[in-house]
Amino acid sequence: NAGVTQTPKFQVLKTGQSMTLQCAQDMNHNSMYWYRQDPGMGLRLIYYSASEGTTDKGEVPNGYNVSRLNKREFSLRLESAAPSQTSVYFCASGGAGANYGYTFGSGTRLTVV
Amino acid sequence: DQQVKQNSPSLSVQEGRISILNCDYTNSMFDYFLWYKKYPAEGPTFLISISSIKDKNEDGRFTVFLNKSAKHLSLHIVPSQPGDSAVYFCAATPGAAGNKLTFGGGTRVLVKP
Numbered sequence: 001n002a003g004v005t006q007t008p009k010f011q012v013l014k015t016g017q018s019m020t021l022q023c024a025q026d027m028n029h030n031s032m033y034w035y036r037q038d039p040g041m042g043l044r045l046i047y048y049s050a051s052e053g054t055t056d057k058g059e060v061p062n063g064y065n066v067s068r069l070n071k072r073e074f075s076l077r078l079e080s081a082a083p084s085q086t087s088v089y090f091c092a093s094g095g096a097g098a099n100y101g102y103t104f105g106s107g108t109r110l111t112v113v
Numbered sequence: 114d115q116q117v118k119q120n121s122p123s124l125s126v127q128e129g130r131i132s133i134l135n136c137d138y139t140n141s142m143f144d145y146f147l148w149y150k151k152y153p154a155e156g157p158t159f160l161i162s163i164s165s166i167k168d169k170n171e172d173g174r175f176t177v178f179l180n181k182s183a184k185h186l187s188l189h190i191v192p193s194q195p196g197d198s199a200v201y202f203c204a205a206t207p208g209a210a211g212n213k214l215t216f217g218g219g220t221r222v223l224v225k226p
Contacts (some may be wrong), residue, residue: 004156030210040122042202043157043216056170058213090156094212101147104156 003027005093006105013081013112021076021108023091031072031094032056034066035100036087043090049074081112116140117205119217124162127225132190139184142210143205147214148177148188151200160201161188164208193224 013019025032030051042091045058049068058100063085065077074093079083088109094098118137126132136146144165149157163170163177163186170177176189190197203217 033213040218042117042119042213042218043204045213045215048213079172081144092156101159101162104155106156 003101004091004093004105006089008108009106011108011110013078014035015082015109015112017081018077018079019110020078021083021089021091021110022073023075023105024073025091025093025103027093027103028071029093029103030071032068033092033094034074034076035090035092036060037090038047038087046076046089078110080082080113081110083112086110086112114139115218116143117203117215117217119203120129121220122218123221123223125223125225126190126193128195132188132193132197132222132224134201134203135190136217137184137186138184138186138205138213139183140205140207142165142207143215145208146177146179146186146205147204147206148175149202149204149216151202157202171204175223183201190222193222195224195226198222198224 007022032047033048044060047066049055052071067075088107090107091105094102148160150160151157161175161198179186200219200221202219204214
């Protein structure tokens with residue numbers, strides 16, 4: 001099925017550990033995004049990539065890095081995880097279109113202990 | 114500084130009645146607005162959108178109203194069904210100026226049978 005695939009679905013890290021969240025889309029979209037969802041805070045943009053080869057900071061980029069590996073793949077890396085990064089992470093992609101809507105992945109639930 | 118706010122974190126409504134969800138924004142550059150629906154353990158899915166050149170958009174049981182002067186939009190669900198129980202996010206974008214979405218904090222809707 002066409003869409004956005006995120007891996008892993010769940011992860012528990014110890015403080016200071018690193019990990020990479022993977023995201024791939026097969027809709028030939030130019031733009032890809034990483035959001036985090038926290039209770040009462042909605043979805044906050046971490047980083048985005050408007051096209052292959054470009055990345056930009058969003059609202060809450062501190063503690064994260066990203067790589068737009070190719071048009072399909074956009075990964076999010078936590079170099080040294082902190083408890084404040086406990087959250088649900090969503091990857092999304094968006095193409096040119098009238099409704100500016102995104103397609104989201106099913107999320108990665110990350111707990112940092 | 115939240116540019117998109119959903120002031121009601123939760124809403125409970127009887128099946129068959131109307132659900133009204135509200136959203137306020139502060140950024141005058143926003144000219145396209147969207148509603149997303151999210152079930153537990155899934156990513157948000159696009160529900161309905163409206164351009165700033167309109168004041169109403171309807172899609173089946175879902176209608177979005179936009180009041181630009183008040184910087185306010187609302188989502189009406191009529192009639193509400195138990196399957197509508199979910200978290201609803203309001204989102205806004207400057208559209209052609211850059212299609213990053215800014216989300217509100219979400220409203221959890223519970224439709225009672």
